[in-house]
Amino acid sequence: GESVGLHLPTLSVQEGDNSIINCAYSNSASDYFIWYKQESGKGPQFIIDIRSNMDKRQGQRVTVLLNKTVKHLSLQIAATQPGDSAVYFCAEMETGTASKLTFGTGTRLQVTL
Amino acid sequence: NAGVTQTPKFQVLKTGQSMTLQCAQDMNHNSMYWYRQDPGMGLRLIYYSASEGTTDKGEVPNGYNVSRLNKREFSLRLESAAPSQTSVYFCASSDRVNYNEQFFGPGTRLTVL
Numbered sequence: 001g002e003s004v005g006l007h008l009p010t011l012s013v014q015e016g017d018n019s020i021i022n023c024a025y026s027n028s029a030s031d032y033f034i035w036y037k038q039e040s041g042k043g044p045q046f047i048i049d050i051r052s053n054m055d056k057r058q059g060q061r062v063t064v065l066l067n068k069t070v071k072h073l074s075l076q077i078a079a080t081q082p083g084d085s086a087v088y089f090c091a092e093m094e095t096g097t098a099s100k101l102t103f104g105t106g107t108r109l110q111v112t113l
Numbered sequence: 114n115a116g117v118t119q120t121p122k123f124q125v126l127k128t129g130q131s132m133t134l135q136c137a138q139d140m141n142h143n144s145m146y147w148y149r150q151d152p153g154m155g156l157r158l159i160y161y162s163a164s165e166g167t168t169d170k171g172e173v174p175n176g177y178n179v180s181r182l183n184k185r186e187f188s189l190r191l192e193s194a195a196p197s198q199t200s201v202y203f204c205a206s207s208d209r210v211n212y213n214e215q216f217f218g219p220g221t222r223l224t225v226l
Contacts, residue, residue: 009153032213043117043203043217044156089155099144099163099212100171103155 012110019077021107023090026071030092033066034101035075038087047075047088077109085111114139117218119204125224126194134189134221136204144207145187146171146215147179149200156203162187194225 013019025033031052036044050057050064050073057064063076073090087108091101117138126132138145143164148156148171158171162181176198178190187206191198201222205215 034213041219043205043220044215045217046214049213091155093213099207099215100146100158100161101156101215102172103157105153105155 009105010108010110012112013080014112015080015082017080019075019080019084019109021075021077021088021090021109023073023075023104024071025073025090025092025104027092027094027102028068028071029094030102031095032093033064033073034091034093035062035064036089036091036103037084038089038106040086044089080109080111082111082113085109116140117204117206117216119202119218119221121221122219123222125226126191127226128195130194130225131190131192132194132223133191134202134204134223135186136188136218137186138204138206138216139185140206140208140216141184142206142208142216143184144209144212145181146205146207147177147187147189148203148205149173149198150203150220151200159189159202191223194223196225199223199225 034049035047038044048059061078065074087106089106091103120135146161147159160179162168165184180188201220203220204218207215
């Protein structure tokens with residue numbers, strides 16, 4: 001079936017640097033792409049989403065980039081902080097599927113001091 | 114608002130035993146979901162309920178049943194637990210407008226011996 005995957009399982013970044021987390025997707029029919037953050041022992045938490053007809057969307061300290069040509073999604077975190085340490089998942093959704101999300105396997109972001 | 118609550122937080126079962134995982138949300142959301150998360154993997158959808166009175170299978174429904182008791186509550190039942198069902202189970206909900214943003218509960222860690 002269609003799947004969403006990630007290039008890097010673990011990313012170490014120094015505090016204050018920018019982080020870039022990548023994701024490859026395979027379902028060209030997906031309408032939305034979403035990033036979730038999961039802290040240890042907690043459920044995932046929504047960060048930001050982007051519609052398939054956009055190529056960039058910015059939030060507070062985060063930017064999501066979408067390249068449909070190569071089916072690639074990235075999450076950029078500016079001025080990474082210790083509180084950003086978590087596992088980040090990309091997910092995709094095709095409208096008309098009752099908001100079902102297909103999640104990737106996750107990237108662990110470690111922020112070093 | 115408590116958001117999404119799940120009970121129990123931890124459970125140990127023997128093979129063949131049955132149990133029900135409870136989930137409730139107080140955000141008046143229409144849609145609710147059950148996921149499982151295995152070590153080092155993303156979340157996989159077990160069952161979902163797009164609205165009160167409806168339930169549908171997700172990616173990995175075998176061995177599970179669900180009940181949408183009312184708009185607030187969505188339970189997951191394991192009739193005859195198997196070691197392969199050892200996992201962390203997350204319940205989530207979303208509303209009709211912002212359906213990309215699913216709100217997750219804290220999870221239930223289930224071990225089947």
